Amino acid sequence: MEIIKDKFTDVELLRNDETTISKTCFGCHEEIESHSLYYVYKARAFKMKRVWHKFFLELPTEMEHPLHPLHLLRLDWLDVHCCDFCKRSGGWQWMYACSTCKFYVCLMCGGDATLKVFSSKSPEERETMKLKYG
Structure with a gap:
């Protein structure tokens, strides 16, 4: 079964240990809570990185x-x-x-x-x- 993450390259899994920095998921537009796992995707077309909840990029297509x-x-x-x-x-x-x-x-x-x-x-x-x- 293919998941969304498989469609991207240059994806990095990180933990949100920075409690003072707000990160909003590009997929669901909800805040990524502190100490949660999330993916960072840097697309060539975007100058900025896109941040995604871990569960979101692991959804089946x-x-x-x-x-x-x-x-x-x-x-x-x-x-x-x-x-x-x-x-x-x-x-x-x-x-x-x-x-x-x-x-x-x-x-x-x-x-x-x-x-x-x-x-x-x-x-x-x-x-x-x-x-x-x-």
Whole structure:
């Protein structure tokens, strides 16, 4: 399975031991907390380095999701798409998407938390969720 990090070169894994310096993840736009692991990527096209949460660059580029079992969802950088699960939108962001069905899932809903909620439901509730969101 390919992960995002495999698409980059010159990626360095560091620990955020500098508690006075604020670092914001280029992928999710959330702050990287002190003592967390993160990747630094220096692209030729950018004069500045991009900082990413460790977990973000280790996300799979494709995934199967129980709310959309028809097709694989692909991780993509998209504009103005609303998550079909939580309904959150916000301009350009990374989302798992099915271009065939125009189905979009944000990183939070595409991750473990949503899968745990889904797996805790009865078979009837799962089917209702699939019909509602997929």
